[in-house]
Amino acid sequence: MxxxxxxxxxxxxxxxxxxxxxxxxxxxxxxxxxEALDVLxxxxxxxxxxxxxxxxxxxxxxxxxCGFMINGLAHGPLPKTTVCQLTLRHFxxxxxxxxxxxxxxxxxxxxxxxxxxxxFDRIISSGGYISVPAGSACDGNDILVPKPYSDRAMDAAACxxxxxxxxACPNASASLFTGAKVSHLGLLPQGQPERNQRALRxxxxxxxxxxxxxxxxxxxxxxxxKGIRLEVISRMNGDFIKASWSNRxxxxxxxxx
Amino acid sequence: MSATAxxxxxxxxxxxxxxxxxxxxxxxxxxGTILAAFILGHLAGNLQIFLGPDAFNGYAATLRHLxxxxxxxxIVLLVSVIAHIWSSIQLAVTKSxxxxxxxxxxxxxxxxxxxxTMYWSGPIIAAFVIYHLMxxxxxxxxxxxxxxxxxxxxxxxxxxxxxxxxxxxxxxxxCTHLRHGLWSMFQTLGFxxxxxxxxxxxxxxxxxxxxxxxxxxxxxxxxxxxxxxVL
Numbered sequence: 417m418x419x420x421x422x423x424x425x426x427x428x429x430x431x432x433x434x435x436x437x438x439x440x441x442x443x444x445x446x447x448x449x450x451e452a453l454d455v456l457x458x459x460x461x462x463x464x465x466x467x468x469x470x471x472x473x474x475x476x477x478x479x480x481x482c483g484f485m486i487n488g489l490a491h492g493p494l495p496k497t498t499v500c501q502l503t504l505r506h507f508x509x510x511x512x513x514x515x516x517x518x519x520x521x522x523x524x525x526x527x528x529x530x531x532x533x534x535x536f537d538r539i540i541s542s543g544g545y546i547s548v549p550a551g552s553a554c555d556g557n558d559i560l561v562p563k564p565y566s567d568r569a570m571d572a573a574a575c576x577x578x579x580x581x582x583x584a585c586p587n588a589s590a591s592l593f594t595g596a597k598v599s600h601l602g603l604l605p606q607g608q609p610e611r612n613q614r615a616l617r618x619x620x621x622x623x624x625x626x627x628x629x630x631x632x633x634x635x636x637x638x639x640x641x642k643g644i645r646l647e648v649i650s651r652m653n654g655d656f657i658k659a660s661w662s663n664r665x666x667x668x669x670x671x672x673x
Numbered sequence: 674m675s676a677t678a679x680x681x682x683x684x685x686x687x688x689x690x691x692x693x694x695x696x697x698x699x700x701x702x703x704x705g706t707i708l709a710a711f712i713l714g715h716l717a718g719n720l721q722i723f724l725g726p727d728a729f730n731g732y733a734a735t736l737r738h739l740x741x742x743x744x745x746x747x748i749v750l751l752v753s754v755i756a757h758i759w760s761s762i763q764l765a766v767t768k769s770x771x772x773x774x775x776x777x778x779x780x781x782x783x784x785x786x787x788x789x790t791m792y793w794s795g796p797i798i799a800a801f802v803i804y805h806l807m808x809x810x811x812x813x814x815x816x817x818x819x820x821x822x823x824x825x826x827x828x829x830x831x832x833x834x835x836x837x838x839x840x841x842x843x844x845x846x847x848c849t850h851l852r853h854g855l856w857s858m859f860q861t862l863g864f865x866x867x868x869x870x871x872x873x874x875x876x877x878x879x880x881x882x883x884x885x886x887x888x889x890x891x892x893x894x895x896x897x898x899x900x901x902x903v904l
């Protein structure tokens with residue numbers, strides 16, 4: 417199978433990059449997109465050229481490491497599929513493919529197709545947790561959770577943090593990601609005490625990282641490999657608005673008003 | 674009990690809320706709701722033109738003779754317009770800063786035309802509103818104007834083809850703007866339900882089309898001479 421690639425090449429964070437054209441006939445339709453890049457990289461290495469850098473880990477669609485734009489679509493044309501799970505049989509023989517890294521101010525390109533997604537980690541550490549006493553593990557069924565709630569929490573928790581939502585959004589908004597994290601803890605009893613603080617802190621961090629606003633257009637939902645729905649953004653909005661007006665802060669709590 | 678400003682619901686909190694993207698979107702949602710409600714009321718008033726000059730001019734005179742109603746409404750609308758535009762400008766700046774380098778190729782995957790063009794339809798509607806006020810409120814729109822004859826002003830205004838055309842085009846943009854905005858405000862303010870949201874979206878489309886056809890029926894009726902000229 418023959419494919420023509422136009423791939424963003426950028427040696428490091430500070431230098432400027434450009435699209436470079438590569439052509440090869442050594443692909444077969446059963447390969448994944450990442451395996452196609454492996455094949456291409458072996459050819460580059462044999463020609464003494466720099467191989468193309470792209471991020472990957474599990475290659476089974478669950479770790480959230482991989483991801484880039486294929487012909488203007490995050491993770492390519494197949495819904496609910498990461499690039500590692502996207503096989504070449506979904507493309508025509510001889511097709512031209514444009515591969516570009518996620519584009520956002522908060523996701524600086526490190527090299528070629530690899531971007532720095534530390535901004536997501538900082539959003540998580542700002543509030544994507546619950547505080548528990550760290551002793552011996554408590555009994556698994558200590559706190560009962562109704563099935564519909566645990567199902568919805570799990571739907572939100574399916575987010576793998578790949579960054580496709582930011583890449584696809586015309587405003588480079590991280591609302592689907594942040595909304596998924598706010599929702600998955602906010603739907604569970606363990607997440608209630610810190611629910612207000614979580615919404616306030618995570619939204620503040622999301623803004624501080626330079627992600628854009630949500631305009632409810634649904635590009636993120638369409639490209640999300642885990643099928644996270646816009647509902648989580650609405651939940652985050654509701655939590656944030658409520659928290660903004662009901663928040664008493666640290667001070668008043670210790671005052672015992 | 675010495676409460677610091679931080680953390681208490683008060684001016685500092687309001688300021689912090691406004692400083693966030695969600696805060697600004699909430700302001701846009703609330704001001705947009707007020708403006709949309711006005712548009713429906715305005716449509717109901719305008720359609721009285723089909724009842725003839727006496728009914729329509731009578732309606733216009735009633736409004737003018739109720740300053741205690743007219744001015745509060747005008748002030749609320751003006752504040753809403755300013756809030757809506759000011760937050761959209763700030764959000765447009767945020768948006769442009771959030772992606773300094775664009776894509777060589779980019780294809781929409783899940784959004785509709787109306788939602789992607791909010792930043793275009795909005796300013797054009799604003800330009801239309803300015804001309805609309807110049808024409809029918811201040812009488813400086815370049816078409817014949819008489820302060821006590823709203824009916825005649827409309828007829829003579831829309832007899833100018835360019836004015837009628839601009840009006841119809843602006844209403845088409847208002848229709849797309851509302852098609853997205855009318856359901857989007859629920860999502861922004863935190864209301865989503867798998868059963869109700871699809872219905873809200875359909876209702877938004879129906880209302881947007883109702884507003885479109887309702888408003889353009891007037892210039893079309895004038896151009897087709899359905900509404901007679903009396904003066």
